[in-house]
Amino acid sequence: MIQKKVVIISDISTKLNLDNISNIEELGGDLAKSDEQKLMSSIIEGDKETLDESKLINESINQGLNSFTPDAIFENLVTDYKAAKNIYGKSFLRHITDEDDASLERNTKIPEFQRKIKRVIDEKIEKLKAKKILDKELKLTEKAFSLASVKLYLDELNILRAKGIVGYRINRKESNYGGQKDYRDYRKGDRYKDLALKRTIRKTVRRGHKKIKKEDLSVFEREARGKVYIVYALDSSGSMKGSKIDLCKKAGIALAYQAINENDKIGLLVFGSQISNEIRPTSDFEYILKEITKISPRKETDIASTILRSIELFPDEEVTKHLIIITDGMPTIGDEPEKETLNATSIARYAGITVSVIGINLNEEGEKLARDIVQIGDGKLYIVKNLENLDSIVLEDYYSLI
Secondary structure (H helix, E strand, O other): OOOOOOOOOOOOOOOOOOOOOOOHHHHHHHHHHOOOHHHHHHHHOOOHHHHHHHHHHHHHHHOOOOEOOHHHHHHHHHHOHHHHHHHHOHHHHHHHHOOOHHHHHHHOOOHHHHHHHHHHHHHHHHHHHHOOOEOOOOEEOHHHHHHHHHHHHHHHHHHHHHHOOOOOOOOHHHOOOOEEEEEEEOOOOOOHHHEOHHHHHHHHHHOOOOOOOHHHOEEEEEEOOOOEEEEEEEEOOHHHOOHHHHHHHHHHHHHHHHHHHOOOEEEEEEEOOOEEEEEEEEOOHHHHHHHHHOOOOOOOOOHHHHHHHHHHHOOOOOOEEEEEEEEOOOOOOOOOHHHHHHHHHHHHHHOOEEEEEEEEOOOHHHHHHHHHHHHHHOOOEEEEOOHHHHHHHHHHHHHOOO
16 A cells, blocks of 8 residues: 655744735735724734733633633632632633733732632623623624634734734745756756756756756746635644644634635534534635634534535536644544544545644644544544644645645
8 A cells, every 4th residue: 555645744834935015004905994993904004902902802612612601700810829820721811811820829818819819701792792792691702703813813923923924925836846847047046946956956057067057957847726725624622722723723714814815715613522613615705704703612423424514515617626724632422433533534434525734732643543543534534732833833734725
């Protein structure tokens, strides 16, 4: 049996050579023209209250809290702070109380301190209600998700801008990632992997040069591939709670931004014990952004159903179809979850879909299953140890398609 190529990425950052990055204010694109313009302006201008509110909302979503109950938050805090941290997360508690972890750990049993944080919590929630970020039942409104999505979007673009991996547009008539087609003279920025060595040597000899000079260099031109449709499948099981799901969401935003900028389309599958959200591949960035923002952690993991459902989301067209699965664990649903997952992968591959897996700190058993998935799915496996590089890895997988 022919072994499929597998790529393992640990805690190193992918080095993509991308230039021409716009200022963050210019990266708003169509989103800046929408109803979120004022929110975006407030965040860009550094309005502290808006920034704090957006952070609080994002933290609540990432912890699986879609409503605010001030009395319950306060009672949990003063009764057992360690248990409260497990429920709400340190970051959420910091933003809702304006106190850091050390202060809360030390002072939650002091009556005067309790009165202070109760007042702060109540005031914050009243402000959120007044701004229609929370409704009468203290649940997050669409305005809340809009605010959170703008913050996520701008945060991720700032990160990508710093890494130098956004803002570049590939010329598909001559793509670095297509098939070798013809030759041309070397230009600054060409990849060394595309060097046409034999042609370069022949040219050097013909010109009577004793050493290869820059003008002797020839590279392969590449024939671009067609349109790419991607489904970004994100594990939202309980173990993904907190910063883990936050970074996965930001990586999805990076992928959506860059793919749509390249005139490709991106869809979404959010899975736990069942599929909680699905979007067919689209070029509507604002829609994808909001739906990614809404992702909250749930319970178990059903990868097989996710793969099968992805088949139905792709169009019946001659396009590149690719599924990216991001997970931190083994499938737990079904009588034989591993066997069912591999069977689903076979069906997807037969339908013309390639499958890559990005595994977050997988154990030995999980890594073996992931290897089997990408071998059957003709995709790539990335083992992630450092989540800060997740967006780079997701974009690397995308660029390998185009």
